[in-house]
Every structure is written in C-alpha cells, then in structure tokens.
Amino acid sequence: MTGWDIDVAGVRGVLNKSGTAAKSLSETGSAMQGNLEEAASAAGTLSSQYGPYTSTVGEVGAALGEFLQHWSRDLLYIAKRTSRSLNGAAEATGYYIHGDLELAANAQRQAAKEPKVDLPGASEHGRRTEGQ
Template identity: 35%
Template structure:
C-alpha cells in the first residue's frame, strides 16, 4: 500500500448509513425468528388429541429476542422440527454475516482514525483485521472498542 486518500467525513457518513442498515437487518432477522417460531407452533403436531400437550424434547433453533423457545411451547410436529432444523443450519451463516458487518464497520473506523493520526501501518493492520474478521483485534485495540 503506497498511498491512501481517505476523506474521514465520507467514511463517517458511510458508517452511519451502514449502522442504520445493520439495524434494519437486525429487525428483519428478529422478525424471521419470530415468524418461524410462530409457524412451527401453528403447524401443530402429528400427535392426536390431548397427547400433544405432553412436553417432548423438541428441537430448537435460534429464537428472536423476547420469544418463547419452541421447547417451552409444548410439542411441535414434523413441520416445526423441520423449521427448527432449518434455523439451526442457518445460524452459522447468520452469525458470520453479523460478524462481517461488525468487522467492516470497526475496521473502517479504526483504519480511518489511524490514517488521520498519520499511522499508516496501524491503519493497514486494522484494514487487514477487518478483512479476516478478527473482531478480537478490532475491539481490543485502541479506538476499536464500542
């Protein structure tokens, strides 16, 4: 990296916009979790009558904030189990997505701060940490804490 030409005000503007979009994404993911949980519960069970009220070890995926986990709502049937498995399989992808957004925002902020202070090597390190999603390096280093 031979030279940088960063406009800190432009970075700040983009980080603010990214933060707003990340908030929208958080709301959408919470809605997804809530809707999937409701769908699993509403689908019912394959157990006839009152036998469905006996608690069973239902599979459970991620649950939206403030929602009751599926295992605490009584039995779920095959549709509920399938939805739960689907969310469990997607949890890794969703977590990776959140971590990448956080790393990009923290890395851009830290790299820009280092650039403004004239430390191009530290700016490059912050940029590299963001690329490799090293949140530990970005949060623990000066200027990277929330």
C-alpha cells in the same frame, strides 16, 4: 502504505448508512427467529391415537426448526462479518486521521480476518469457521 488518500467525510457517510442498514438487518434477523419459532408452534402437533397420548412437533414445525437451525450459523456469520468490517473501517480511518498509517493498516488487516462463528451445542462440518 504511503499511497493512502481517504475522503474521511465520505467514509463517515458510508459508515453511517451501512450502520443503519446493519441495524435493520439485525432487527430483521431477530424478528425472523421469533416468527419462525411462533409459526412452528402454531403449525400443530402430531398425536398418537394409541397411547401413551403424547404429541410431537408436526411436519411443518419440524421443517421450520430445521430451516432455522441450518441458516442460523450463516446469519450469525453475516452479522459478525458486517460488524467487524464497519468497526475496522472506522478504526483504520481514525488512525489515518491521526497520521498513523501503520496502525491504520493493522486495523484494516484485522477487520479482514474471517470471523469465528460458534453456536451453542452446534457442531456442523462443512460450515464457516475461522480460517476457512
């Protein structure tokens, strides 16, 4: 670990810009979720003319719900990965400033680990999970 040569001011600049972009991405993801739910409910329902007269989500609403369910895990993964990377870079740089390259390397290793993504009630096979 003796070969570290970090431009601390440069790292801070990149972290500030990346943090701003990550916040914007998070806000966009939250807005998208709300917008998809609103669009799904506004897309109409299917009703049976033969009673009992119940309505179910229409085809467009169902498709939007499936889209959101399918991509939620990936969007959460991106958010967790981004947060872990930014925090790890900041932590490693802090240790570097204080001259503790061992802790800096450990922070870097921890930040590089795969994040675990758990959605409530979700159990999909073939999607990202820790260690895969």
